[in-house]
Amino acid sequence: MTAGERRRTPARPWPEREPDGRVSSGACRELPPELGPDAVGVLEGRTFMFSNAAGDVPKGSIGGLVHDDTRFLDQWELTIGDAPLLVLGSGTVDPFSAAFFLANADLPGLPPNRVGVRRQRFVGDGLYERIELRYFGLEPVEFRLRLAVGTDFADLFEIKESGRDRSAEILRRHESDGSGLSFGYRNGAYSTMVRVEADPAAHEVDGDSLVWHLRLARGQAWRCELRVPLRCGDERMMPVARSFGDVFERAPEEPAARWLAAVPRLVTASDRLAAVYLKSAADLTSMRLEKRIRGESVVLHAAGLPWFMTVFGRDTLITGYQTIAFGAAMARGALLVLADHQARDHDDFTDREPGKIFHEYRSGELTQLGLKPYQPYYGGADTTPLWLVVLSEYWRWTGDDELVRRLRPNAEAALRWIDEFGDLHGSGYVGYATRSREGLGNQCWHDSPDGVQFADGTIPVLPIATCETQGYTYDAKLRMAELADGPWRDPALAGRLRAEATALRDRFNRDFWLPERGGYYAVGLDGDGRPIDSMTSNMGHLLWSGIVPPERAELVAAQLMSDEMFSGWGVRTLSTADRGYNPIGYHLGTVWPHDNAILAAGLARYGRHADAQRIVSAMLEASSYSEHRLPEALSGYDRAFGRRPVPYPTACNPQAWASGAPLLFLRTLLGLDAVDGRLVVDPHLPESFGTVRLLGVPAAGRRWNVLAEGTRGEVHLAA
DSSP, rough: OTTTTTOSSSSSTTTTSSSTTTOOOOSSOOGGGGTTTTTTTETTEEEEEOOOEEEEETTSSSSSETTTTTEEEEEEEETTTTTTTEEEEEEESTTEEEEEEOOOOOOTTTTTEEEEEEEEEESSSSSSEEEEEEEESOOOOEEEEEEEOOOOOOGGGGGOOOOOOOOOOOOOOOOOOSSSSEEEEEEEEEEEEEEEEEEEEOOOETTTEEEEEEEETOOOEEEEEEEEEEETTTTEEEEOOOTTGGSSSTTTTSSHHHHHHHHEEEESOOHHHHHEEEHHHHHHHHHEEEETTTTTEHHHHHHHHHHHHHSSHHHHHHHHHHGGOOOOOHHHHHHHHHHHHHOOOOBBTTTTTTOOOSSSSOOOHHHHHTTSSOBBOOOOSSSHHHHHHHHHHHHHHHOHHHHHHHHHHHHHHHHHHHHHOOOOOSSSSSOOOOOOSOOOOOOSSSOOSSSOOOTTSSSOSBBBHHHHHHHHHHHHHHHHHHHHHHHHHHHHHHHHHHHHHHHHHHHHHHHEEGGGGGGGSSSEOOSSOOOOOOOOOOOHHHHHHTOOOOHHHHHHHHTTTTTTOOOSBBBSSBBSSSTTTTSTTTTTTTTTTHHHHHHHHHHTTTTTTHHHHHHHHHHHHHHHHTTOOOOOOOOOOOOGGGGSBBBBOOOOOSSSHHHHHHHHHHHHTTTTTEEEEEEEEHHHHHHHHHHHHEEEEETTTTTEEEOOOOOEEEEEEEE
16 A cells, blocks of 8 residues: 555545545435424335425425436425415325325415315325315405426435436426426436326416416315326326225235235234334335236335335345244245346446345436446345345245245355355455445445444444354354255255354354453454454344354343443444444434344343343334334434433334334244244243234244233134
């Protein structure tokens, strides 16, 4: 290295780049601050919309209607007399719907609160919105109702960051009779279009606005329906009129309806547990993605609203694991979709290597034109071993030998990637260092640029091998040995994999263990082989994977439940004693529900049931402050800081692995597992839960009923 030359780090993987060598950290994670803390988001499948509390999307904000990584509406503002409406109340009704209750502002000739306004919004294959007005003044009144509409057709990656101005290339074909506005855009092979259809038609089209001239007498009502169909290339989508509650009234043949109807029924005296369970089921249904793989229709989960309504390898796989005791369809879908895109060659731009499972898939303009590497992008070091873990878990719960045999070539390719391409240190550990100029600097679940750091706050040099990835790899090899003994019928492979797992465990416990601070595991090894000595929740993932010796498990558990790590609402991502701790830093002290679900499962695995119960109870209580929905993350402030958990300001909400966390919490408390074609139970329930019944649990092709209280449990075949 020459004098003055900077080494590569996750924050600056390409130090020679101006101004500071940093690359994009992927899609934006921040909610639009200009929409306010009461911003309202609705989603279904690949479609979502964010607005302010009035239902408006002001021009220049990062709200709007987004489908498949393209923003179709960047302005959607309703006014009376060109004045914004007053907010009486608003919020989501179903994951895909929201209601806004509004009133007019003080206007010449129209005092405030004389016109009541209700907006009902539904997304899914576009946008459908109903606007209803009712006048309560004494004398008849005339006013203008305006809906200002706009689009920039921005790629998801451009919505917060500055992007190309497409305004000169957007074609407008508005109907002169006021029945509709149309916007279209084309760039080479990429084309898209959005249309706003109004019934009744507007009296006037003013630029990109629909304007109605209304005259209302006391008690008179007026109603308008707005449909916003979309077109992406050759795909055309038409929204339909809907009613609140439709998520539970779908056609029975739909994949979403089948999954929701098949979710086991929970009966419990804990209203909090029951509420968060139902909320999670509804949210997981709303985040489903439907795909066809080699003629087979499959369903899997997108990662989360707003910026991750797509397949994320790590998130989708962990959600599949969390939910598998309650239905295996989503895990199956994740396995098939990810296997279908498993890498077969090398490509620096996408961080692709043979056998690797992808990290993220995008469909926007920048990706389709080859300017971003996300179709798909393979920058995740942990996704490949996690795919193997979920393949094994799927087999344990379903006994589906046929699929496991069918996916054996994919599993063997994944194992080869771990051994041949994942070991960037040459020391037997799976690590990462992006080769893409548009790639991620950190490629573990702490994937923000500063998400992995030393205890003194300095950023390590690449390549990095994080501790939890080694745990996943250890678990994956043992699980693949089980498949080799079972449906693959290859005892030689089973023996080799078990020997490799044992060697990894011994090597790992030598190199990653730090005796300081009472003993704990380093979060990783840097490019010089130095232990990265920050204390993180990642070491709890090691309990989940089973790589920790029993004599060290007690020390790890004590660290996780210490005041420096446990906030009172959950375990923090980083110890308060580390210099980089920030309760509102993305991976630097926040509390993540999915992380805590894995920690609770790991603690229970080592017999630390009281600690697992403490985490679960804290998380369930936290959900009661957010309408029984656990967000992506909570701020890491201590419980004594306030009477309720402090929200993390830019959390995805809902997010798939956060919505899946309560299901894994319940599985952990009940001690549910599928063993040799049977469902087994080993409960350790808090006394406050009383008797818990879980009816219709799917395992080994049959349905089972579970009855549990305290440490007593029974399992019976469902009638």
